Amino acid sequence: MAAEQMVAGLRQANAKLTRFKCVGKMTLSGLKRPAQSFRAAMAGQLADRLRIDMFAPFGGSAGTVSSDGKHLFLVMHASREYYKKRFGSGNLRSMIQINITVGDLLELLVGRIPMDEKFSARLTSDENQAQTRLVLVDQWGRTRQCVTLDDTMHPVASVWFDSHQKPVYFLMITGTQTVDGFVLPKRIDLSGTSGERVSVTLDRYEANARFDENLFIPAPPSS
Numbered sequence: 001m002a003a004e005q006m007v008a009g010l011r012q013a014n015a016k017l018t019r020f021k022c023v024g025k026m027t028l029s030g031l032k033r034p035a036q037s038f039r040a041a042m043a044g045q046l047a048d049r050l051r052i053d054m055f056a057p058f059g060g061s062a063g064t065v066s067s068d069g070k071h072l073f074l075v076m077h078a079s080r081e082y083y084k085k086r087f088g089s090g091n092l093r094s095m096i097q098i099n100i101t102v103g104d105l106l107e108l109l110v111g112r113i114p115m116d117e118k119f120s121a122r123l124t125s126d127e128n129q130a131q132t133r134l135v136l137v138d139q140w141g142r143t144r145q146c147v148t149l150d151d152t153m154h155p156v157a158s159v160w161f162d163s164h165q166k167p168v169y170f171l172m173i174t175g176t177q178t179v180d181g182f183v184l185p186k187r188i189d190l191s192g193t194s195g196e197r198v199s200v201t202l203d204r205y206e207a208n209a210r211f212d213e214n215l216f217i218p219a220p221p222s223s
Contacts, residue, residue, distance in 0.1 A: 002123060003121035003122050003123045003134060004120075004121055006121070006123070006134055006149075006153070007115060007121045007134065007136075010112065010113055010115065010134075010147070010155065011112065011115060013111055013112050013113075013183070014110050014111045014112060014182045014183070014184070016182075016208075017110045017111070017182050017207055017208060018045065018046045018110075018208065019043075019044065019045045019046070019207075019208050019209055019210070019211075020042075020043065020044055020109065020110060020205060020206060020207055020208070020209055021041075021042070021043045021205075021206045021209040021211065022041075022042050022043075022109075022202050022203065022204055022205040022206065023039065023040065023041050023042070023203055023204045024039075024040055024042065024200060024201040024202045024203045024204075025037060025038070025039060025040065025199075025200070025201045025203075026038050026039075026040040026052070026054055026198070026199070026200050026201075027197075027198070027199040028096070028197070028198055029195075029196070029197045029199075030097060030194070030195055030196045030197070031194060031195035031196075037057070038054035038055055038056070038057070038062055039054070039055045040052055040053065040054050040055070040200070041053045041055075042109065042200075042202075043209070043211055043215060043216075044106050044109055044110070045106075045211075045216075046103075046106055046107075046110065047103050047106065048067060048069035048087070048090060048102055048103055048106070049067060049068060049069055049106075049213075049216045050065075050066065050067045050102050050105065050106055050109075050216070051064065051065070051066040051067075051215055051216050051218070052064065052065045052066070056078075060077070061077045062076075062077060062078065063075060063076050063077060064077075064218045065092070065095055065096070066216050066217070066218050067087065067090065067102045067216060068213075068216040068217050069087060069216075070086070070087050071084050071085060071086060071087055071217075072084070072085050072086075072087055072088075072090070072092075072095070072102075073217070073218050074095055075218050075220070075221060076221075077221050080221040081221075082220040082221060087102075089101060090102040090103055092105065096196075096198050097192060097194075097196040098169050098190055098191070098192045098196055098198060099168050099169055099192065100169060100190060108171070108185070108188055108190075109188075109200075109202070110182075110184070111182060111183055111184040111185060113147055113155045113158055113171075115136060115145060115147070116136065116144065116145070118138070118139075119136035119137060119138055119144055119145065120136070120137055121134055121135065121136050121137075122134075122135050122137070123135075131148055131149065131150060131151070131156075132148070132149045132153070133146055133147065133148050133149070134146070134147040134148075134149065135147075138163075142161075142163065142165050143161055143165055144160070144161050144163075144165075145158060145159065145160050145161065146158065146159045146161075154173075154176060154183070155173060156172070156173050156174075157170070157171060157172050157173065158170070158171040159171075166193075167193055168192075168193070169190060169191065169192050169193070170190070170191045170192075171188065171189070171190055172188075172189040172191075173185045173187070173188060173189075174186060174187040174188075174189070175187060177202070177205070179205045179206075179207050180207045180208075182207050184202060184205060185202065186201065186202060187199065187200065187201045187202070188200045188202075
């Protein structure tokens, strides 16, 4: 009962936050590529609209990743490449090399932990680290997610597992900030099983911002 109540509370965190704009920093890295850092402008609207504009260190736009709920877009401004594909499941693996969906990333950016409603929950504790772990299991008892909470019951980490109980990707949350009464992360680190990592810091966050729907349909680079 306590575990299910905790899951319900985490799913309702910042429930009235449905749109946002913010600026921050994004770092992309992997085993076969050096870390690249960009200033980034982000905007999102639940449950499937997201735009991230990355700016080159010496000025100008480096690239854009976007979703309008029907299509995924990738724009590379330096090479003038423009990709558009049907939304499908909304998986961003082909763009950021981590097996996460647009919807899941939006949940993280509004301060919630994505958790599948089909799974049941149980609690474990680590007395040495004063942390609580919320374990989500499927109907066959296989662990599919493990969420770590600090002593204030705020989530600080999560691991997602596939049906073979192998890790799919990892999340670390560093720091919190309060904006218009919403408790939000300061930094999000997502990593895959092959060394891929995406780090995002959130600054100048505007909760429930207003914007034009066309924002999520980026135009092709000018010739």
